[in-house]
Amino acid sequence: MALTNVVTAGDYKGAIMYKNNKKGLYINPPLGLGKKPFINKTTVASYEVINQESTKSVASGVARGIVGGALLGGVGAIAGAASAKNKGNYTVSIIFKDGKKCLCELDDFMYKRLVEILY
DSSP: OOOOSEEEEETTTTOEEEEETTTEEEEEOOTTSOSOOEESTTTEEEEEEEEEEEEEOHHHHHHHHHHHHHHHSHHHHHHHHHTOOEEEEEEEEEEETTSOEEEEEEEHHHHHHHHHHHO
16 A cells, blocks of 8 residues: 555655645655745646556455445445545646655545645
């Protein structure tokens, strides 16, 4: 399982991305790489999704299969397991207006938050 919400390449390699409830997203760089860059429309020139992976949640599939099986028998168990939630991981390239750039691995929540902030 790959790490998510981290910078995997570029100017902030090794940094962790995190959410501030009131303001948006920050990159928390390793020691010595300067201040925490804020991610918003005024600091980001562009971003691009490089890759998206989607996997089924095993826990969700098992739970839905049990409920479906209890309610509808074998067919319900199969349908319930097939309806498991997808979990996505996104590889996103972010280019800042100051010329710095980074490649990030984001989970569903952080990716959706990034899109909302930069819309």
